[in-house]
Amino acid sequence: MTEETRAPRDLRPEGPYPPTEEMLAEPVPEDVQKGQRERLRAPWKTPEGWRYWSAVNNSEVGVWYTLTAFGFMLLAGILALLMRLQLAVPDNDILDADRFNQFFTMHGSAMMFLFAVPMFEAFSILILPAFLGARDMPFPRLSAYGYWSFLIGGVFVLGSVLFDAAPKAGWFMYPPLATEELGIGSDIWLLGLSFIEVASIAAAVELIVGTLKCRPPGMRVNMMPLYAWYVLVVGGMILFAFPPLIAGDFLFELERSFDWPFFDATRGGDPLLWQHLFWIFGHPEVYIVFLPSIAIAAMIVPTVAQRPIVGYSWIVLSAVGTGFLSFGLWVHHMFTTGLPTISLGFFSAASEAVVIPTGIQLFAFVATLMVGRVKMSLPMLWISGALAIFVAGGLTGVMLAIVPFNWQVHDTYFIVAHLHYTLFGGMVFPVIAGVYYFFPFIAKRILSERLGRIAFWLVFVGFNVTFFPMHIVGLEGMPRRVFTYPEGAGWGFWNMVSTLGAFVVAAGFAVFVYDLFRPKGHQGIIPRNPWRAGTLEWSHQIPDEAWGVRSIPYITSRYPLWDQEQIVERMDAGRYYLPDAETGERETLVTSVIDARPLHIQPVTGPAWITHVAAGFTGGAFIFPTFHLYPPAIVCAVLAVAAIIYWLWTSTARPPAQRMRDAGLGLRLPTYASGVNAPGWWGVWITMLGDATAFASLVFGFFFYWTARPDFPPEGALHAAPVWVALATGAFALSWGATVAARRVNRDGAEGRAMALLAGGAALTVLGGAAVILSVLALDPVSHVYPALMWALMVWLVAHGGVGLVMQLYCVAGLAAGKLTRDFDADLCNITLFWHFLALTAVTVGAVLGIAPRLFG
Template identity: 75%
Template sequence: MTDFADTFPPRGTRSNAEPADPQPQGIYPPTEEMLNEPVDPAIARAQENRLRAVWQQPQGWRYWSAVNNSEVGAWYSLTAFAFMLAAGVLALLMRVQLAVPDNDFISADRFNQFFTMHGSAMMFLFAVPMFEAISILLLPAFLGARDMPFPRLSAYGYWSFLIGGIFVLGSVLFDVAPNSGWFMYPPLATEAEGPGSDIWLLGLSFIEVASIAAAVELIVGVIKCRPPGMRINLMPLYAWYVLVVGGMILFAFPPLIAGDFLFEMQRSFDWPFFDPERGGDPMLWQHLFWIFGHPEVYIIFLPSIAIAAMVVPTAARRPITGYSWIVLSAVGTGFLSFGLWVHHMFTTGLPSLSLGFFSAASEAVVIPTGVQLFAFVATLMVGRVKMILPMLWIAGALAIFTAGGLTGIMVAVAPFDWQVHDTYFIVAHLHYTLFGGMIFPIIGGVYYFYPFITKKKMSDRLGRWAFWLMFTGFNLCFLPMHVTGLQGMPRRVFTYPEELGWNALNMVSTIGAFVTAAGVLVFAWDLLRPKSRQPLTERNPWGGGTLEWAHDVPDPGWGARSVPYITSRYPLWDEPELVGRMDAGRFYIPDAPEGKRETIVTSAVDAVPQHVARVTGPAWCTIVAAVFTGGAFIFPTFHWYPPAIVCGVLAIATVLYWLWTSTAQIPEAPMKDAGLGLRLPTYVSGAKAPGWWAVFITMLGDSTAFASLVFGVFFYWTARPDFPPEGADHANLALAALAAALIAASWGATRIARSQNRRGNVARTRILLAAAPVLALASATSLVGAVWLPDMDPVSHVYPAMMWALVVWFCAHTLLGVIMQGYCLAGSVFGKLTPRYDADLWNTALFWHFKLVMGLVGIAVIALLPRML
């Protein structure tokens, strides 16, 4: 994330011996005269027509093959909204059941399914996907970019989300939904009958993978796809939040995926990770779940407050006060929120010293969280506030969130938490934080950005109705719950006896829930009502200062007519000529002479142009890949393994087809004219390429999942006296050492192949790339032998099960690495990968760096560590 443009000379590195990539040539930054020079209208019109043709959306039934961020983002957010309405209906049904004591409106089991699905759907099918959806929709516009860096990846993520979401949510209609609560504690969830727990684990794992894909894309978008000149200190605050939240997803979701993996191994194959009778421990799940679960709250909250950071300056009609402070706030919260997870586990009997650490961190996180709210208030105080409707929602959000934050400080104190744990006080607290921290800012954001998204306006009057209905309804519903909880009503009970005195409070809550629902319906109607007779909006209806308001009305699909050169945080306020120049095609890549979709890639810190990247266009392979990936996750729910394996293989094949036909394509010329006297490379490899960053970021997340498994080993060792059990068989040392040597050799072959290829030794490259997979497969075989030979039975005890889990992890990654090596070999043979065009090989080598470290650490944990414990 560093660059050395314009201040530091390029570093000399070892790879100097290898031929270097072509460098950008020409003039940068552009001079004022160049920007003032008018564009010939005839040329501009011809360019415009070519761009329009390239970015045109597919028509008719082919519309669904679109991958453009404006389409995928809109589908994504509407789908997440639909899931939210469904989860809201479950909430209303629960409130009906709880309205009066001793009610029999729904049965206890159905009630369990409802609260489990309500929580799971709101978290996994609404809150997190909504962040991704809105970011996919808006981020390129904030950055003046044409599209996201990997449009087909967004589309794949969306279709996966749709399939997984329908599968998980649909289970409630067949009375087989998971019913153990949204955090699925074992042993209740591991022992639960029926496929409910499997639906939760596999369906949501599938969606988590899609979430990580979106996070990778958003991080790369922020780091590499900013417009030229938009240095890191000029970036819109939304982009800062996206960067932080993307990073948090990378470190928060993988522990849950690792936990899901262990959990599903226990459900399907009886490996006793959470079974105390065979050395397991249900607490490991709680740790892994909440290492995910608590940062997740902030993953939901930060992007929503980021919307406030965009609305507040517009409402105050001045730049944000304390930009650096808000960055501090976002980054600081991102870090500290990882130190809170045990505050969900205060009642599990951990040493009070440990509880103290988490209690202290829970109090400390208030500081960065609060800083941004004060910065917003300060901006409003020094500005000339115009109370636009989105600002009303943001104001409501701040009020509600502050109330939720205050109860949060209360429950962060362990002794207080012991009193209210698992009562309605917690229900009230978490809904205050989520409504204030997510629902209200998001709806405010929808009102604010709707003219940008659809080029029409929503109704001001309906918006005010929706606000006041939701605001009063929400408080009516959840404020009394604080009291209900303090009076002792536990959460998740399906009914209660009359004489406990909770009747009136519950009735008020139910009424409040329906008032809130009325508000949501008004909003939904306003959002979806046909607006074809309504006139198009003006271009910048709120008078905002950031780049998204330079959009074209109506939408031509190209994102930005030309990618601007940026010199300010609020370019539309500070540079009145900017929009005119963008429209005229005065800035970068105003044309598409090759008929390809393109966007500009810039350096990470100073946004110096580096590369014109070709981005992918409409395709069906993303849908096909999502369907097969869905099959690979959904069939195991019913223990139908053969079709699952077939689907998995087909999914991999589809993805390979997709990569082969559309990524890292050899361009027709190595450089192209990017406009304003600048010539940029059309193909880069290594750290300048968005694809390399995507691999790097994905592997960071992957390493986190691996670290979670290693954490599991240490956890069992500290938590259990019999880990490893007395006299247990350990993995075969010689075979494990052989596996380590072979995997290192495979890594070395891949790495040397990269340099040899660059130097033009194609034959040697192919030999190395042919040898590397053989070495890798031999390594995996050897490691399987190392745990197979001593007869370590994974069903017998958690120790062999944990070792086997690490071996499974190792083998799965080896297979992936082998596929990548084979892909590069095929590329070299069939002319897709040449000494000059070698991005795939760089990415494969990068994967193998991570693979090597994980492999060696894994082997050490399997073969050496248990002998020392």
């Protein structure tokens, strides 16, 4: 068989791999280099003028994302300063109670949802491809969509402060306070932040796939930069931590909008379910924030010590171990809710156990510094400050994990002190260290050593002056979240000290911001690798080139710039892979998961406005319901879906002109992949893992009510109609079967039969959706939590069925238009994967609606 007749899935890379030293030593003629550079520069060119904002390249989106998150952080910081002013003296009246409540709620929410988590994603989008020697992330437009969604959602949520309409029930929104609260504050929180969480998950999917599939050839798992390991772990944690909160938000908003009583104890609901769902998210989230920041330290420490990290495996162990153990801590936020002592004991134990892996990574850093030749550079100064503060916060954490102590200081300023020590030490300081360290890479400029030291000492001293006294007033009994306190309480002195410290911190940040934005044109051309680091990002080019790397290197060391001679010269000369862009399109290399062998050449999407349109309408779909404006919300949702379909149809998984192409160094690679080799398939798989977690959280709700409430399901309650339930489950199962069969017959070349199967599947999907609606129609969701939960499961299944339906029709259209063919069936493989999950969802819903109540009733 020839190349042109074989299906692309049967095509294999051809040619020598790995490259020999002779191949690498052979110079590339200068005129060839020049031609390659010109051809490569064209597709990667950053748009100019107003079109600049249509860019999707990771270096542009990453910078916008980082600056936006940093801007939100500064605004949330201003809220904190205003609160400190109010608390400076007893019985103060600068802010009234209502405004104070809005401010502390927004301060916490913004710092967590608009700064800490997005900052990890923003920073990773910015620098991860460079660590991996990749041209870009695998799905650049998804990054851009995530960014614009984040911007819209963030401005909406934070903007509410200006209209005196901000949420005010605390950043964890406990019901019944938050469900009963009048006004739209809680809705803004729920819908605005859900919108941002979706964007966060999108970024996590992108980062995981990037780490697994876009590494340079030769970079096996034992050679990844530690940052990439942390990205994998944190991405995985986001997939399992955010969905429970999304499920919680879903139930919460159904209660706020339609009065379905999930958290209302008078109608069988239970406010504790929210606490569980929130903290299953909330505690891992602390580590989601902490791990990537410590990953920055793991990149800086070896450079400062000028030697490889000590205990690479130990750091991988601690990242993975912390990732897991951090999910066993959530109830330590709920020690005062009256759970059995044994249950508290489990969580107390896990909270102590997580200290072990966390401690190991800190010791590995200290060991590296001890055996290396350390120069106290500016980034290292910030890392040292981070370690000092984080260790202090960690130690109060060990105290708080002990149940009786926790009871004593629950909801006092001791907690405020603890959490700021962990977050400042575990996140703010390392991120600033990262800014100083990576600034020459990001901006091709150098920040001031002198200003940096001034900023450090202001922030470090100011931080301790602000937060250390909070331990004391906390132990003296000052509760958190009070807008004022009486003179007689005796807390006045320490509060004044804290307020003064807060302004010292602010002064430090002002110096830092000035240093970031002051003009630096006079610096001219800066050194390429100013810290003499060993990892790939320092092969960047000065002046800047938008292509990321000139050619994608072959890696044989954890620190290629230290160990592989001439690697930078050869990258520059285009000696390695993909040195050219013959087709005039953006491309990157996709490699295998474990050993990073080259698999195929992946086209990458370029600048677009469709992402803005999609993000804008998605925003409308989330924002209009805040004001109970449902018709415009529905219109927006439909338009958002239409925009996304247009985007996918026009730019993803299109049949390539050539099936195999030269990738450099004599290697020929396929230009198309479907199924398990395609990054898109991994994207679907990882997204659906998160989606399945959210669904599992809803099902957990059923068992939670059954455990916690004697009247669930209530005696004599009306159940879902068994015939309709059975019909719905059957229809979804058959539709799944039709989809799987369509993929198979399509591969045999029977495209017409595949279309018929998919169309039949679509009809079955509609039938299944209708049947599940009919099955619960007789139940009144307002009357009790049991029918409400049945309705919620129905809504979940119908929504997913809708997505499955669109996917089936998309593939019918693809087959009809020749976008999807026997040979180029990535779309069909991806939707089949989605349908595996949907079938599982449908069967589970069927079991919970139809069987479980009769079993447990």
